[in-house]
Amino acid sequence: MRIGLDMMGGDFAPLEAVKGVKLFLETVANEAHLVLIGDEAALTPLLSDAQLDQSKYSVVHSSQVIGMNEHPTKALKEKQESSISIGFHLLKSGKVDAFISAGNTGAMMVGALYSIKAMEGVQRPTISTPVPREDGSYGLLLDVGINADCKPENLLQFAILGSLYSKHILGVDNPTVGLLNIGEEEGKGNLLAQATYPLLKENPLLNFIGNVEGRDILTNKADVIVCEGFTGNIVLKMAESFHTIAARRGIQDDYMQKFDFESYGGTPVLGVSQPVIIGHGISQAVAFKNMISLAQQMLTTKLLDKMRESFVK
Amino acid sequence: MRIGLDMMGGDFAPLEAVKGVKLFLETVANEAHLVLIGDEAALTPLLSDAQLDQSKYSVVHSSQVIGMNEHPTKALKEKQESSISIGFHLLKSGKVDAFISAGNTGAMMVGALYSIKAMEGVQRPTISTPVPREDGSYGLLLDVGINADCKPENLLQFAILGSLYSKHILGVDNPTVGLLNIGEEEGKGNLLAQATYPLLKENPLLNFIGNVEGRDILTNKADVIVCEGFTGNIVLKMAESFHTIAARRGIQDDYMQKFDFESYGGTPVLGVSQPVIIGHGISQAVAFKNMISLAQQMLTTKLLDKMRESFVK
Numbered sequence: 209m210r211i212g213l214d215m216m217g218g219d220f221a222p223l224e225a226v227k228g229v230k231l232f233l234e235t236v237a238n239e240a241h242l243v244l245i246g247d248e249a250a251l252t253p254l255l256s257d258a259q260l261d262q263s264k265y266s267v268v269h270s271s272q273v274i275g276m277n278e279h280p281t282k283a284l285k286e287k288q289e290s291s292i293s294i295g296f297h298l299l300k301s302g303k304v305d306a307f308i309s310a311g312n313t314g315a316m317m318v319g320a321l322y323s324i325k326a327m328e329g330v331q332r333p334t335i336s337t338p339v340p341r342e343d344g345s346y347g348l349l350l351d352v353g354i355n356a357d358c359k360p361e362n363l364l365q366f367a368i369l370g371s372l373y374s375k376h377i378l379g380v381d382n383p384t385v386g387l388l389n390i391g392e393e394e395g396k397g398n399l400l401a402q403a404t405y406p407l408l409k410e411n412p413l414l415n416f417i418g419n420v421e422g423r424d425i426l427t428n429k430a431d432v433i434v435c436e437g438f439t440g441n442i443v444l445k446m447a448e449s450f451h452t453i454a455a456r457r458g459i460q461d462d463y464m465q466k467f468d469f470e471s472y473g474g475t476p477v478l479g480v481s482q483p484v485i486i487g488h489g490i491s492q493a494v495a496f497k498n499m500i501s502l503a504q505q506m507l508t509t510k511l512l513d514k515m516r517e518s519f520v521k
Numbered sequence: 522m523r524i525g526l527d528m529m530g531g532d533f534a535p536l537e538a539v540k541g542v543k544l545f546l547e548t549v550a551n552e553a554h555l556v557l558i559g560d561e562a563a564l565t566p567l568l569s570d571a572q573l574d575q576s577k578y579s580v581v582h583s584s585q586v587i588g589m590n591e592h593p594t595k596a597l598k599e600k601q602e603s604s605i606s607i608g609f610h611l612l613k614s615g616k617v618d619a620f621i622s623a624g625n626t627g628a629m630m631v632g633a634l635y636s637i638k639a640m641e642g643v644q645r646p647t648i649s650t651p652v653p654r655e656d657g658s659y660g661l662l663l664d665v666g667i668n669a670d671c672k673p674e675n676l677l678q679f680a681i682l683g684s685l686y687s688k689h690i691l692g693v694d695n696p697t698v699g700l701l702n703i704g705e706e707e708g709k710g711n712l713l714a715q716a717t718y719p720l721l722k723e724n725p726l727l728n729f730i731g732n733v734e735g736r737d738i739l740t741n742k743a744d745v746i747v748c749e750g751f752t753g754n755i756v757l758k759m760a761e762s763f764h765t766i767a768a769r770r771g772i773q774d775d776y777m778q779k780f781d782f783e784s785y786g787g788t789p790v791l792g793v794s795q796p797v798i799i800g801h802g803i804s805q806a807v808a809f810k811n812m813i814s815l816a817q818q819m820l821t822t823k824l825l826d827k828m829r830e831s832f833v834k
Contacts, residue, residue, distance in 0.1 A: 342766070353703055356711035390666055390754040398669035398751045422758025426766065438711045439752045441703040445735030446756060450763055453655070453739060459772055 209239060209507045211500060212304035214291040215246030216273045217311025218491045222246050225310075226254040228496020233264055236497065240504045243304050245270050245291045270294045273311070276489055280314030284323075292316065296323040299482055306503040308474065310487030310496070317354060320477040320484040327512070329519030332358070333479035334366045334437075335486070336373065337444050340466035341428055348374050349388075349425065349433045350478070353441035360404040363387070363434045368413050368518050369478040370432040376509040377502070378431075386420035386430025388439060394418070400436060408434075413518055444469070474499040476506065483512060522552060524816045525617035528559030529586045529604040530624025531804045535559050538623075539567040541809020546577055549810065553817045556617050558583050558604045583607045586624070589802055593627030597636075605629065609636040612795050619816040621787065623800030623809070630667060633790040633797040640825070642832030645675045646792035647750075648799070649683060650757050651691070653779035654741055661687050662701075662738065662746045663791070666754035673717040676700070676747045681726050681831050682791040683745040689822040690815070691744075699733035699743025701752060707731070713749060721747075726831055757782070787812040789819065796825060 213229070215222040229242060242265040244251065251267055272290040274283040284293055292311055296319040298304040309316050326333050336350035350366050351358070367385050374383035387408055389397040394405050396419060408416040420430050425443060435443075451467035473495055474487035483506045485499050506512065526542070528535040542555060555578040557564065564580055585603040587596040597606055605624055609632040611617040622629050639646050649663035663679050664671070680698050687696035700721055702710040707718050709732060721729040733743050738756060748756075764780035786808055787800035796819040798812045819825065 342770075356703060356714075388755060390669060390751055398749070401669075401751070422755035422760075423762040423765070425755075425759055426762055436711070438703055438714070439755055442701060442735035442738075442752055442756065443759060446738055446759065447735075449736040449739055452736070453776070457655075457774055457776060459774055459777075461770060461772055463766070463770060464772075 209241070209504070210243055210304045211240045211503045211507075212243045212245060212295050212298050212307040213496070213500065214295050214307075214309030214311055215244050215251055216270065216291040217309040218487060219489045220492055221310065222250055222254060224492045225496050226251070226258050227493035228500065229265065230258045230260055231493050231497040232500040233260055236501050236504070238264070238504065239508070240500070241265065242500065243268055243298065245294050245298070247271065268294060268298065274315050276312055278312060278315070280312060280318045283312065284315050284318055292319060295319075299484070300324055305507055306483035306485070308485040308487065308499045308503055310474065310489060310491040313486055316484065316486045317477070320480045324480055324482050324484065326479055327481050327516055327519055330365060330369075330479040332362045332365065333477050334369060335475045335477055336370060337469060337475070338378070338473075339425060339433070340463065341426060342463055343428065345380070345428070346378050347428070347431050347433060348378065349435070349440055349443065351435065351437035351440050352444045353437045355437040357438070358400065358436040360400065360407050363400070363404045363436065364407045364411060365479065367408055367432060367434045368411070369515060370434060371414060372511060372514050372518065373476075373478060374431050376511045376514065377505055380431045382415050383431035384417045385414045385432045385434065386417055386424065388425070388433050388435035389419035390421065392419050392421065471495060472498055473502065476502065479515070481512070483507065522554070522817070522820045523556055523617045524553045524813060524820075525556045525558060525608045525611050525620040526809070526813065527604040527608050527620070527622030527624055528557050528564055529583065530622040531800060532802045533805055534623065535563055535567060537805045538809050539564070539571050540806035541813065542578065543571045543573060544806050544810040545813040546573060549814050549817070551577070551817065552821070553813070554578065555813065556581055556611065558607050558611070560584065581607060581611065587628050589625055591625060591628070593625060593631045596625065597628050597631055605632060608632075612797070613637055618820055619796035619798070621798040621800065621812045621816055623787065623802060623804040626799055629797065629799045630790070633793045637793055637795050637797065639792055640794050640829055640832055643678060643682075643792040645671070645678070646790050647679045647682060648788045648790055649686065650782060650788070651786075652738060652746070653776065654739060655776055656741065658693070658741070659691050660741070660744050660746060661691065662748070662753055662756065664748065664750035664753050665757045666750045668750040670751070671713065671749035673713065673720050676713070676717045676749065677720045677724060678792065680721055680745060680747045681724070682828060683747065684727060685824060685827050685831065686791060687744050689824045689827065690818055693744045695728050696744035697730045698727045698745045698747065699730055699737065701738070701746050701748035702732035703734065705732050705734065784808060785811055786815065789815065792828070794825070796820065
């Protein structure tokens with residue numbers, strides 16, 4: 209298995225990306241060969257200093273970088289030699305099995321949706337966030353922002369994708385699914401929630417437990433919580449702001465610490481035909497290490513094959 | 522000015538309602554005459570024990586109570602002698618100028634919307650929540666649950682109602698208005714947000730500052746934040762859950778304490794033709810005191826006249 213990593217993406221690249229690679233190789237049981245995409249002149253001394261096992265990685269040179277504020281579609285088209293363009297090219301041609309970048313988020317989304325495309329049967333790929341819970345386990349909330357307007361069928365598909373992710377990546381056996389809503393009983397909520405409820409209830413692939421409310425998001429009531437990306441994104445960013453506030457107020461609490469999502473990982477795009485993980489711009493070594501681990505886990509568990517099976521007509 | 526108070530509503534009525542009346546009369550500069558609606562046999566000894574100034578209140582007997590779990594419309598229709606039915610009757614006939622209850626929320630909403638009705642020009646009355654901020658001031662978020670599906674025009678009206686509430690009740694001079702959204706720039710967001718943005722931007726009654734994101738809700742970025750009631754309700758309940766978690770984890774923090782919305786007040790229904798305040802079932806003395814104060818403030822500031830003027834064609 210070969211995992212492609214954009215070494216030039218993110219605010220602290222390439223140094224933190226190199227540190228992340230080192231951390232991964234030294235602390236995670238690894239079976240992957242890493243394909244490090246970036247400017248050779250910048251990478252060579254850093255990789256040399258890091259004293260990595262050279263059999264574990266190879267470098268693919270890229271001469272361009274897509275900046276954080278560039279227009280995604282335009283940049284992807286015009287910068288064919290950028291690390292992100294090359295990453296998707298390698299992924300599409302089968303030379304890597306997964307691709308990770310903490311670079312321009314829009315370009316990563318465009319690449320995921322239009323270069324490698326959605327799985328057959330998936331109407332709208334989605335992004336999720338892990339939801340830390342007090343017992344140390346993680347729930348999953350999706351969509352958290354790429355699908356601002358949804359149809360009931362989209363939410364049903366998010367539930368299926370999320371359940372498989374919860375099971376195979378988060379290790380939850382028979383994950384429960386809840387519909388984010390503003391009342392407990394069936395029939396409550398906005399038109400979208402009302403129409404989605406029966407679809408979730410009747411689908412044999414799901415362990416649906418009904419509606420969950422705002423107060424239930426951080427509890428163990430449901431392992432997978434589905435909503436459209438508008439509400440999900442606001443919930444995600446508000447949860448992050450609680451962490452910011454707690455930090456500013458000097459509140460020392462292990463649990464509150466966990467809402468600092470950006471510092472410890474990336475976001476896989478679910479429902480596309482190959483593993484793509486998008487990191488936050490502020491990613492440092494730990495986040496890079498975690499993203500490589502996640503890509504490896506997505507490949508070893510054959511998560512995407514399981515997703516594909518669920519969408520076979 | 523006469524303020525009607527349902528003495529039988531809420532989990533701790535009538536005792537906590539009586540305590541709230543006492544607290545109000547003893548600690549708030551008051552000009553209102555209180556009309557206490559409830560079972561005389563239950564109230565008389567409690568009021569006597571409380572040693573209140575008898576010139577400050579009168580009692581209107583009610584022989585029935587609408588239970589917390591009764592069907593709102595049915596109960597209002599069948600229990601004409603209930604404290605809530607009598608309260609709306611007094612309000613409609615001008616015998617009280619405001620009505621407060623911590624009883625059946627649905628019955629209060631039905632009474633507000635169908636007994637006294639919306640102001641002329643207001644399409645959809647709304648409910649809001651104060652948003653505590655770290656500097657001690659309060660923002661306002663609306664709608665928080667009665668309008669799960671909205672049109673752009675509804676959000677525009679919420680912004681106008683919320684701005685007047687922020688100015689006259691929360692004491693914010695020229696309150697800024699933000700549109701809750703999932704991106705900063707105009708054009709971002711779901712279809713509703715995209716269509717609402719220009720309406721807010723062009724309205725001369727509003728001090729619109731653009732989009733605000735989930736991470737901005739608890740900041741001073743906007744004094745009034747508008748959204749449909751689905752997202753607003755989820756945000757509200759999630760914020761409450763942070764308080765619950767902080768309390769459970771023994772986090773001692775004045776600011777976190779303020780997310781315990783239910784314990785310290787009620788929710789005015791904005792956009793109806795007379796002041797109606799709905800309390801939470803768990804309301805105790807302080808919450809009742811605060812709701813009476815709020816009703817008095819809504820009357821002394823002539824808030825509803827100012828709202829009416831804004832909706833004159």
